[in-house]
Amino acid sequence: MNKDVDVTESEQPEPAAAGLDETLAETVESPTAEPGPAWPSCPSCGAEVAPEDGYCEECGADLLVRRSEPVAPTGGPCRTADCAGESFTDGYCDVCGTPEPDPRDHYERDLGAVAGVTDRGLRHSRNEDDMAFAVIGATGEAPTVVAVVCDGVSTSYKPETASATAVHTAREHLVLALRRGEDPQSATLGAFEQAHKAVVALPSDPTDAANGRASTMVSVVASEHGITVGWVGDARVYWLDQNPEDSLVLTLDDSWAGRMIADGTLTEEEAFKSPLAHTILRWLGPGAPEEPANLRVFLPEGPGLVLACSDGLWNYLPAAADLARVAAGGFGGLLPAASALTAVALEGGGHDNITAVLAPWPTRHPEPAGGEPTGEISSLSEGIQS
Amino acid sequence: MSAQPQFSVNVYQNEYLSEGAAEVNAIVSVQSAAAYGGAPNTRAAQVIMVDCSGSMDYPPTKMSAARRATEAAIDAIRDGVPFAVVAGTHVARMVFPGTEYLVPADASSRAAAKAAVSRLTAGGGTAMGQWLALADRLFTGHDQAIRHAILLTDGKDEHEEPSDLAAALSRCEGRFTCDCRGIGTDWVVAELRRVSTALLGTVDIVADPTRLATDFQQIIEHAMGKAVGDVRLRLWAPQGAQIKFVKQVAPQIVDLSARRAPGPNPLTGDYPTGAWGAESRDYQVCVQVRPGSVGDEMLAGRVSLVSVDGAGQATTLGQGLVKATWSDDIAQTGRIDRTVADYTGQTELADAIREGLEARKNGDLDTATARLGRAVKLAAESGNDETALLLSKVVDVEDPATGTVRLKSRVSDADEMTLDTRSTRTARVGKNRNNG
Numbered sequence: 001m002n003k004d005v006d007v008t009e010s011e012q013p014e015p016a017a018a019g020l021d022e023t024l025a026e027t028v029e030s031p032t033a034e035p036g037p038a039w040p041s042c043p044s045c046g047a048e049v050a051p052e053d054g055y056c057e058e059c060g061a062d063l064l065v066r067r068s069e070p071v072a073p074t075g076g077p078c079r080t081a082d083c084a085g086e087s088f089t090d091g092y093c094d095v096c097g098t099p100e101p102d103p104r105d106h107y108e109r110d111l112g113a114v115a116g117v118t119d120r121g122l123r124h125s126r127n128e129d130d131m132a133f134a135v136i137g138a139t140g141e142a143p144t145v146v147a148v149v150c151d152g153v154s155t156s157y158k159p160e161t162a163s164a165t166a167v168h169t170a171r172e173h174l175v176l177a178l179r180r181g182e183d184p185q186s187a188t189l190g191a192f193e194q195a196h197k198a199v200v201a202l203p204s205d206p207t208d209a210a211n212g213r214a215s216t217m218v219s220v221v222a223s224e225h226g227i228t229v230g231w232v233g234d235a236r237v238y239w240l241d242q243n244p245e246d247s248l249v250l251t252l253d254d255s256w257a258g259r260m261i262a263d264g265t266l267t268e269e270e271a272f273k274s275p276l277a278h279t280i281l282r283w284l285g286p287g288a289p290e291e292p293a294n295l296r297v298f299l300p301e302g303p304g305l306v307l308a309c310s311d312g313l314w315n316y317l318p319a320a321a322d323l324a325r326v327a328a329g330g331f332g333g334l335l336p337a338a339s340a341l342t343a344v345a346l347e348g349g350g351h352d353n354i355t356a357v358l359a360p361w362p363t364r365h366p367e368p369a370g371g372e373p374t375g376e377i378s379s380l381s382e383g384i385q386s
Numbered sequence: 387m388s389a390q391p392q393f394s395v396n397v398y399q400n401e402y403l404s405e406g407a408a409e410v411n412a413i414v415s416v417q418s419a420a421a422y423g424g425a426p427n428t429r430a431a432q433v434i435m436v437d438c439s440g441s442m443d444y445p446p447t448k449m450s451a452a453r454r455a456t457e458a459a460i461d462a463i464r465d466g467v468p469f470a471v472v473a474g475t476h477v478a479r480m481v482f483p484g485t486e487y488l489v490p491a492d493a494s495s496r497a498a499a500k501a502a503v504s505r506l507t508a509g510g511g512t513a514m515g516q517w518l519a520l521a522d523r524l525f526t527g528h529d530q531a532i533r534h535a536i537l538l539t540d541g542k543d544e545h546e547e548p549s550d551l552a553a554a555l556s557r558c559e560g561r562f563t564c565d566c567r568g569i570g571t572d573w574v575v576a577e578l579r580r581v582s583t584a585l586l587g588t589v590d591i592v593a594d595p596t597r598l599a600t601d602f603q604q605i606i607e608h609a610m611g612k613a614v615g616d617v618r619l620r621l622w623a624p625q626g627a628q629i630k631f632v633k634q635v636a637p638q639i640v641d642l643s644a645r646r647a648p649g650p651n652p653l654t655g656d657y658p659t660g661a662w663g664a665e666s667r668d669y670q671v672c673v674q675v676r677p678g679s680v681g682d683e684m685l686a687g688r689v690s691l692v693s694v695d696g697a698g699q700a701t702t703l704g705q706g707l708v709k710a711t712w713s714d715d716i717a718q719t720g721r722i723d724r725t726v727a728d729y730t731g732q733t734e735l736a737d738a739i740r741e742g743l744e745a746r747k748n749g750d751l752d753t754a755t756a757r758l759g760r761a762v763k764l765a766a767e768s769g770n771d772e773t774a775l776l777l778s779k780v781v782d783v784e785d786p787a788t789g790t791v792r793l794k795s796r797v798s799d800a801d802e803m804t805l806d807t808r809s810t811r812t813a814r815v816g817k818n819r820n821n822g
Contacts (some may be wrong), residue, residue: 096684097627122680
């Protein structure tokens with residue numbers, strides 16, 4: 001860890017020639033570089049607002065919170081390349097029989113201070129993962145970033161509904177609790193309680209009442225005070241250090257393999273060979289063990305990225321350092337970095353749904369001038385390739 | 387609006403295909419629970435065609451049995467159902483009533499009809515196309531009724547050209563259903579089967595004339611139990627797919643593939659199934675789809691049962707989905723659906739019998755022995771005891787397990803024709819075996 005501190009401190013002041021370091025330097029500088037009016041108008045009603053306003057005087061919108069949008073309810077025309085079908089019956093295209101496109105098959109969200117990708121993968125007929133995040137705080141100060149990732153338990157009833165309900169319930173609880181001034185740890189525990197209740201409240205399988213809905217969940221609250229992580233199940237949160245070798249996983253899987261590794265019974269290699277490896281020991285939903293969520297507070301010693309992801313990603317790339325290297329481009333643009341991580345899992349076979357949500361630490365607002373993501377993406381794509 | 391019977395549709399298949407596989411097979415099991423008491427409110431119309439050709443007097447028991455059977459059938463017609471009796475020879479002649487129309491059944495019309503039937507005598511030839519054409523004319527104006535006919539014959543359709551019968555059948559298709567019975571052994575199974583298949587009815591041999599009355603009575607009772615007429619099996623398949631076949635596989639095998647009529651859109655076709663009472667029928671659907679990659683899912687077919695009223699208005703009575711999902715998991719793709727497998731086996735059994743009997747007729751004894759041996763093996767494997775018994779009257783079975791048989795040197799015509807007519811009857815497959 002000492003070495004970690006040395007490296008960070010020595011590299012930060014002088015922008016190096018390498019692409020990665022250059023973009024990092026820009027990122028750190030940008031919030032103070034251009035102080036101009038960040039919120040000239042209310043994003044909800046368009047009324048003129050002052051930078052210091054917490055709420056819009058016209059419509060009452062919360063000017064200090066920006067949320068990732070949930071997916072659209074329907075998915076547009078048929079996804080088969082040579083099919084002109086636009087109508088669907090029983091969930092299938094009326095022309096070619098392909099399942100109706102589900103907007104959750106693949107969607108991306110980018111709030112500047114946090115961005116994520118979720119993807120169905122190649123072997124599952126449905127994306128049972130979901131994600132939601134928010135950025136809280138006025139320009140000119142380091143924002144608080146909230147991110148939630150859920151992985152519906154495949155064997156449960158309609159797992160995609162459990163994950164969608166859980167991410168949105170948890171994200172809302174975190175946003176409101178933090179806006180009330182609650183500390184991140186109690187806000188996180190509250191978010192898991194509320195998400196659990198919301199999943200329990202969903203109707204169970206009409207043909208098998210014992211088959212309730214279930215999801216795993218991880219949450220991240222990142223602010224200038226550090227990173228607060230909550231989890232239940234085997235989705236993970238990683239710290240991806242600017243120096244990849246100093247990256248680490250912040251969660252401990254609530255799975256059979258996680259338990260065996262944690263108590264020293266088996267090595268990581270041995271544990272993951274077992275067919276039981278991915279058996280979940282904790283989840284949200286009916287029948288879940290009633291304990292508070294796992295909690296960890298982490299204060300990085302230098303800049304880096306927080307990654308919240310489902311096992312569809314880390315199964316292909318479990319080592320934190322490897323994830324850090326793939327995400328390296330994310331120091332300049334988060335969404336392409338999240339896409340790069342997703343691509344690794346897809347190229348590896350895409351056996352499960354994949355979700356990757358990234359936020360830089362220290363947290364930052366997007367550059368006011370760079371609000372259009374296109375410029376960011378093009379510059380970053382070059383960065384990844386180089 | 388009359389009470390429509392409740393139709394339930396279940397699909398049995400292994401939807402998992404290995405990479406590159408493109409053929410999707412499914413059994414679509416349809417059960418209609420016609421509301422009891424619903425059927426008597428349904429409008430029906432009935433025509434009975436009795437062969438009165440000269441051969442019906444050789445032996446004379448055939449003509450007397452036909453008279454008794456027709457009288458029993460008349461008694462079984464429900465009150466108020468319009469009916470008529472037709473005498474069939476080289477022409478078609480009205481027996482009751484005297485002119486070409488249908489009379490509602492009541493005590494006096496039944497008595498008058500039976501009196502007319504009791505005076506029936508044999509004399510003349512056989513031209514079934516003429517009989518069917520008259521039945522078709524009689525049903526005119528009864529479009530709202532479930533129209534059913536019985537055709538009884540003892541001989542070959544020899545007083546008209548085969549094309550005359552074919553033309554009559556194509557006019558009558560979809561107009562009424564017709565159950566056919568052959569009495570004696572001088573009629574031709576293939577010919578009568580052509581009639582029953584085209585008109586969505588049954589065909590059977592009545593080797594013993596004394597059983598004919600009971601048989602006719604049951605046919606009429608069955609017809610009177612029909613609650614919905616003109617039901618069609620409507621099959622949607624994805625663009626680029628090819629329908630390999632659509633067959634009824636229970637209670638008997640009827641290949642409907644060639645009966646496809648255009649549906650409401652180009653991807654949809656309608657196959658006639660006739661009228662339904664409270665009954666179960668199973669269909670096998672085979673669709674060739676564009677092959678997918680592992681992880682792909684596709685709707686390979688949507689099977690609906692629709693009833694079409696006189697105005698052409700379609701009502702969906704039930705629906706099932708046939709799916710395809712490509713997988714690299716051998717535990718999924720390797721699973722054999724017992725229902726599909728059993729019906730595939732029973733279809734092969736029927737084919738083996740038909741081909742074996744045909745070869746035997748043509749003097750190709752090697753092929754006959756091989757095909758009938760195969761049939762014996764399949765019947766033994768599937769536990770189809772009824773067919774096994776019929777086969778044992780045509781071949782001497784040495785070992786049913788291997789299908790080793792010898793052709794009997796002397797086989798009665800009745801036994802051979804019974805095996806031929808009943809070879810398409812299937813043993814209903816127990817669907818719950820899939821869970822075993």
